[in-house]
Amino acid sequence: MAEFLTDIQGIWEIVRFPLGALMCLAGALLCLVGTVGVLRFPDIYTRLHAASITDTSGAALVLIGMMLLSPGWLIVAKLFAICVFLFLTSPAASHALANAAHTAGVQPIIGRVGSSDADGEDA
Amino acid sequence: MAYFLGLVIALVAFWLGMSGHNTPLILSLGGVSVALTCILAYRLDIIDREGSPYVRLFGFLAYFPWLAKEIVKANVTVIRACLKADLDIAPALVKVKTICKSDLAKVTFANSITLTPGTVTVEIEGDKLLVHGLYEQDAQPEAFAEMDQRSARAIDGKGAAA
Amino acid sequence: MIAAALIAILIGMALLMLRAFIGPTLYDRILAVNSFGTKTVLALGLLGFVMKRPEFLDIAITYALINFVSTIAILKFFRYRSFQVPLVRRGSGGNADG
Missing domain, CATH: 1.10.287 (Helix Hairpins)
Incomplete structure (x- = not known):
């Protein structure tokens, strides 16, 4: 039993570095996708949706990847603190932004947005 | 204490x-x-039920995996919308009525809506939430009913989700 | 591979600066800056791992805190044009439990 556990640990020590790096890369690419969404979408409310990709899945994947790469438990604790903090504050910030825009009278675009008038509002 | x-x-x-x-x-x-x-x-004067809600931690821990699953599902939708060659979205504003009683449960529900990509809580007035959704068909009031019930159960306790 | 992730995040930050410059309304700019801050936190963590110095994570934590507070403060300033206004909930009679 003990040997089996040592085997598992050895395999894990080898596997976790490529796995963590892969998750970091995937999360970073998701951040890039969110940025592309922020640049493409037509108004502030839809851009918020694109930005929340960065805040949730992108950040979570990068942080979990860094947890797998980390040399000690202290680093894992710090990364976990960052993760909890981002998950608590990013919806609050998004809601504050949306509420401020709504209170200031920024009208959202309602209804289907086709490809023809996609960039009619900005740029 | x-x-x-x-x-x-x-x-x-x-x-x-x-x-x-x-x-x-x-x-x-x-x-x-x-x-x-x-x-x-x-x-x-913030050491009260809202200031340190550790009593509700277990209910929240039971709620979080379901929320994570929802976040992943919504992420796929929004990522597809971001990367599609032609922009194909149908934004909508909907009013959602919540069954959550306490402020903390309402905050949990509204934060869950905002945390899920594709929907953002714009305004809270009493027990009505104004939600902006990226797709009209995904942002119907019925779509939030389960999240509403689950967050009410997680924070307000068993009896609240009638 | 971590370096590639770092580069991807840096490209994302550069593109967000574009949105911050051309953003038609004030809120677009604030959104870009907020998202930029989130990416900065991730980039700082990855930079620590690339340079084998995980102490960078402390800076990342601090930056996450400052980013949230500054977003809220900027929004409050542009809503009330002052930092001196107390934030009171509408219709609250002081009963925090609701």
Whole structure:
């Protein structure tokens, strides 16, 4: 039993570095996708949706990847603190932004947005 | 008193997790900062059910995996919308009525909506939420009913989700 | 591979600066800056791992805190044109439990 556990640990020590790096890369690419969404979408409310990709899945994947790469438990604790903090504050910030825009009278675009008038509002 | 103890335990755990040093000087500095934070929180009068909601932690821990699954599902939709060659979205504003009673449950529900990509809570007025959705068909009031029930059960306790 | 992730995040930050410059309304700019801050936190963590110095994570934590507070503060300033206004909930009678 003990040997089996040592085997598992050895395999894990080898596997976790490529796995963590892969998750970091995937999360970073998701951040890039969110940025592309922020640049493409037509108004502030839809851009918020694109930005929340960065805040949730992108950040979570990068942080979990860094947890797998980390040399000690202290680093894992710090990364976990960052993760909890981002998950608590990013919806609050998004809601504050949306509420401020709504209170200031920024009208959202309602209804289907086709490809023809996609960039009619900005740029 | 229980809330105060919960705050102290959380602060000590946070300090130990951040610092990682065990010399007496650093530990005493940590004790001083924990005491100072407690005094400040007491003076701000925020040591109550909202200020340290650790009692609801277990209900929330049961709620979180379901929320994570929803977040992943919604992420796929929004990523597809971002990467599609032609922009094909149908934004909509909908009013959602919640069954959550306490403020904390409402905050949990609204934060869950905002945390899910594709929907953002724009305004809260009483028990009505104004939600902006990226797709009209995904942002119907019925789509939020399960999230509503689950967050009410997680925070308000078993009896609330009638 | 971590370096590639770092580069991807840096490209994302550069593109967000574009949105911050051309953003038609004020809120677009604030959104870009907020998202930029989140990416900065991730980039700082990855930079620490690339340089084998995980102490960078402390800076990342601090930056996450400052980012949230500054977003809220900027929004409050542009809503009330002052930092001196107390934030009171509408219709609250002081009963925090609701």
